[in-house]
Amino acid sequence: MRFVLVLASVVLTLALHGQARSWPVAVSVFNTSTAVPYTRFFTTPVHPGIQAGTEYDHRARARSRLFQSAYLNYFYHGHLAQGIGLGTELGYEHRVWRGLVAETRLGLGYTHTFTTAEEFTFANGRYERKGDRGNARFTPSFSLDLGWYLRPGDRNAPKLFLRYQSWVEYPYSPDFIPVMTHINLHLGVRFIIQRKGGDA
Amino acid sequence: MRRTVLWLACALVLGACRKGEDIPAAFYDCAFSHTDSSATNPAGGAYQAVLDGMVSGGVVGVTMSVYHPGSGMWTGAAGMADLHNGVPMKACNISRMGSTVKTFTATTVMMLAEDGLFDLDDRIAAYLSGDVIDRIENADRATIRQLLQHSSGIYNYIQSTAFQTASLNDLVREWEPYDLLAYAYGKNAYFEPGTDVRYSNTGYIMLGLLIEQVTGKPFARVFEERIFQPLGLTMTRFAGADPVPDGIVRGYVDLYSNLQVIESTYYSGWDYHTADGGLISNPYDMSVFLRALLSGGLINAASLAEMLTWRTESAPDPEFFPIAYGLGIFKVETPEGTAYMHSGDAIGYYANMLYFPDDGTTVVYAVNSNYGRIDALVSTREALARILAGTR
Known part of the structure; x- marks a missing residue:
């Protein structure tokens, strides 16, 4: 629970920080799958997801930048699970x-x-329908992106990106399947919302 | 605005949950006539207690047959066949029997060898060709006998993490033999053919292809003609033509090891079309089959002796009883004595059949739930010891 609160505060801090000046927003749709990373690129059937996030530059130079991201996402993996996630990336x-x-x-x-x-939940010696309280998962990830700024040289220009994200779900099924590996293939756009008087 | 978004998110999550299929109770009625001694069997109460104990621990439903030469056949059931519709399990209900089909596959291969269609020591490469032989290590040298006894060293495709995740990614996919064999392409063999034993589903897919190659018929039809019909196994069939037939009990998985189960009736598509799984039956029919096989009613004495020629693995599983590999059947040293057995898993189903050669006692049970915490109630060494202690 503490982990979730810390993570939520990071997401909120980044969002508010962005709002103080200008607000980079990244929105993507993605296809999620259970798969061994780097053995597949695009998988079927498509299990859709959507993600929205923001970024904060730790360091920005002419040809590179180091940044922190924060995101919220949702996915629906048919027949298996749906999830709501939040996280941060360096x-x-x-x-x-x-x-x-x-x-x-x-x-x-x-x-x-x-x-x-x-x-159906086993309780009092029998299975009963009960509300699904869900399952808590840590979800570390590693992503490789290719992006294209629509106005080369302008960091504030909209950017289209394709992201290959590998991530693991832990704990998955204790003493049975400890960790589940996934791939998300994102297609998205990053753009800047300028506030009046903002300095981007 | 924020509240609206929150409510929309909640509605999305809750609304995206599928409800179970509404099925009338009559769907699970059995058109099945047989005679047994269940009503008068003096040990019936003890057998029923075993089933009730499994269900009280978290098994969704279970059926069982216990045959003793002296007291005849007892059949019973406990738990539920269908949780969504509240239908209790009946002893006659059919269920997925998973890898127990390997004993049927092996029996059929022995029959065809008796017919002179091949020799058990022929190389499988004499009958199959293409990628199956060229891209699976050891397939060019492995014999039919080695495939039957899991001594070919050929990689077991089910062990492939890529297959396991792909299977989860498309739970309702129906896999064809070559889709599954592809997960063994390029994989290192476990050992040189004939030098050890290690369980391999891949070998049994190849044996199914062998049956089709030499008979010119789908292997499931050969099962029908050579085993199901002669033995009168009216509740037994292979999944291929009708993967979810009328009357089959719903399957459930405890995927997250918390005894919160979801239905998985349609999720076993990887064994609908291959000879390493896919059998649908009930414990009565399975008992009839196992006793017929081991009493010499299906294959001749020489073939049976070959099936019951045992090899042990160099690295036994410390988590299970001592076990030896025959041709499509295992010999296991249980606390209740030596038994010949084969078990089987599908997604949401587990079955086990055991025959005690010292007195002919035959125990078969099938459950419609597995994985997670349920496995400890049905398939582990401790679970088997408990079940046998109550049925021997």
Whole structure:
């Protein structure tokens, strides 16, 4: 619980910090899967997800920046689970050529998952329908991105990105499947919301 | 605004939960006539107590048959066949029997060998070709006998993490034999053929292909013609043509090890079309089959002796009773004596069949729930010891 509160405060701090000047917003849709990372790129069937987040630059130079991100997301993995997650990532972006950038992110998150099917709980010697309180998961992640700034050289220009995110779900099933590995393939856009008088 | 977003998020999560299928209780009625001594069996109360004990620990439902030559056949059930519709389990209900089919596969192979269609010591490569032989290490040298006895060293595709995650990613997919064999392509063999034993589903998929190659028929039809019909196994079938037939009990998984189960009836698509799983039956029929096989009613004495020729693995599983590998059957040293057995898993189902050669006692049980904490009630050494202590 303490971990979730700390994470939530990081997300909130970054959001408020962004709002004080200008607010980078990253929105993506993604396809999630249970898979061994780097053995598959695009998987079927599609299990959809959506993510929204913000970023804060620790250090920005002409060709690179080191930043912190914070995000909220939701996914629906058919027949298996749906989850609401929040997390933060330490990211490094490097401009490769014109508007083309490569990026890597190391993240830590929390996801609360719920079954997508009717659940029966064993209590008092029999199975009963009970409300699904869900399952708590730590969700560390590692991502590789390719992005394209629509106006090369302008850090505030909208950026389209494709993100290959590998992540693990822990604990998954104690004494049975301790850790579950996943891939999220994101397609998204990052843009800046300028506040009046903001200095971006 | 924020409150609206919160409510929308809650509605999304709650609304995305599928309810169970509404099924009338009559769906689970059995068109099944047989005679047994369940009503008069003096040990019936003790057997029923075993089943009730499993259910009181968290098993959703269980059926069982216990045969003693002196007292005949007892069948019983406990728990639920369908939680959503509140339907109790009946002893006649059919369930997924998973890998117990390997004993049927092996029996069929022995029959075909008796017919002279091949020799058990022929290499499988004499009958199969292509990627199955070229891309699976040891497949070019392994014999039919080695595939039957799990001594080929061929990699078990089910051990592939890539397969396991792919299976979870598409739980309702129906896998074809070559889709599954592909997960063994390029994998290192466990050992040189014939030098050790280690369980391999891959070998039994290849044996299914062998049956089809030499008979020109789907292997499931060969099972039907050579085993199901002659023995009158009216409640037994292979999943392929009708994976979720009328009357099959719902399956449940404790995926997160917390005794919170979800239905998984449609999630065993990896064994619908291959000879390493996919059997659907009930404990009565399974008992009839096992006793017929081991009393010489299906294959000749020489073939049976070959099936019951044992090998032990160099690194035994310390978590289970001492076990030896025959051809499609195992010999296990239980606290209640030596038994010939084969068990099987599907997603949401588990079954086990045991025959005690000292007195012919035959115990078969099938449960419609597994994984997580339920496995400790049905398939571990301790679980088996408890079940056998109450049925021997």
